[in-house]
Structures are given as C-alpha cells and as structure tokens.
Amino acid sequence: xxxxxxxxxxxxxxxVNFELPDGTFVPEYFHVxxxxxxTKNFIDCGGTVRKETVVNFQLWDANDYEHRLKPQxxxxxxxxxxxVLGIEDNEIEVEYQNTTIGKYDLDFNGKNFTLLNKxxxxxxxxxxxxxxxxxxxxxxxxxxxxxxxxxxxGGCC
Numbered sequence: 001x002x003x004x005x006x007x008x009x010x011x012x013x014x015x016v017n018f019e020l021p022d023g024t025f026v027p028e029y030f031h032v033x034x035x036x037x038x039t040k041n042f043i044d045c046g047g048t049v050r051k052e053t054v055v056n057f058q059l060w061d062a063n064d065y066e067h068r069l070k071p072q073x074x075x076x077x078x079x080x081x082x083x084v085l086g087i088e089d090n091e092i093e094v095e096y097q098n099t100t101i102g103k104y105d106l107d108f109n110g111k112n113f114t115l116l117n118k119x120x121x122x123x124x125x126x127x128x129x130x131x132x133x134x135x136x137x138x139x140x141x142x143x144x145x146x147x148x149x150x151x152x153x154g155g156c157c
C-alpha cells in the first residue's frame with residue numbers, strides 16, 4: 001500500500017485497526033511511534049547496485065489501555081512527516097514487535113488494515129543459476145529412467 005492510499009482509506013474509516021497475519025489484532029491502544037523514510041542502498045548477489053525506499057510506520061503498544069489513535073490524527077502525523085521529511089508517495093512498511101520486531105507490507109481488506117508477511121527473494125536469479133520455474137518430475141519416472149532401481153535385495157544400499 002502506498003502512502004496516498006492509506007490517506008484515502010483513513011478518510012473513510014471510523015477506527016484504525018491492524019490485523020496480523022495470524023488473524024489476531026495489534027491491541028487497539030497502540031501508538032504510531034515513528035513515521036519515517038527508510039532508504040536501503042545495497043548490492044545484490046549478482047553485483048547489481050540497488051536502492052529501495054519505503055515509508056516506515058512503527059507500531060507500539062504500551063500500558064495506556066484508554067489510548068485510541070483516530071484516523072484523522074494518523075492523517076495529521078502522516079502529513080507532518082511528508083512536510084518535514086520530504087516523504088513522497090512510497091510503499092509503506094510496518095514495524096511491529098511481537099516476539100521480535102517484524103516488518104510487514106500493508107493492505108486494507110475493506111474494514112481493517114492488514115499486515116502481510118514480507119518475503120525474502122534472490123534479485124539476481126539468472127546470475128545465480130536458479131531456474132525461474134522448478135522442473136516438475138514424476139517420482140515414478142525417476143526409477144524407470146535411470147535403468148536401475150533400488151529394490152529389496154538389489155544391492156543398491
């Protein structure tokens with residue numbers, strides 16, 4: 001989800017709720033403790049220089065059980081961050097600590113914001129020799145194609 005998209009959604013909802021990938025929710029008394037611009041400059045395993053920029057939201061829950069972040073307040077925090085930090089319309093990455101600090105992509109399911117597990121990936125698969133699609137092989141053909149199969153008493157093991 002891009003920054004412009006969350007601002008549009010926040011104009012239409014009455015409450016800000018974040019659903020975790022396991023279906024549970026970030027406690028409703030959470031705080032947004034950071035809205036930031038994170039730029040990652042790196043070299044992938046194929047030697048290509050890359051740059052990724054995301055808008056980072058850090059969610060945190062404390063023991064102030066009466067706290068509720070209203071949609072308009074979050075819009076204000078976002079707009080202040082855009083103005084002060086020069087944030088553009090980038091994808092949002094959410095940090096939230098469960099057992100460890102997790103980083104999530106963000107989506108909206110029509111009622112709640114959903115935190116989506118991020119995945120690692122090789123960005124230079126063609127240079128690492130990783131096939132784009134795994135070949136599908138029937139196990140029954142492996143034995144018949146090799147000319148010798150392992151059978152009880154066959155001496156293969």
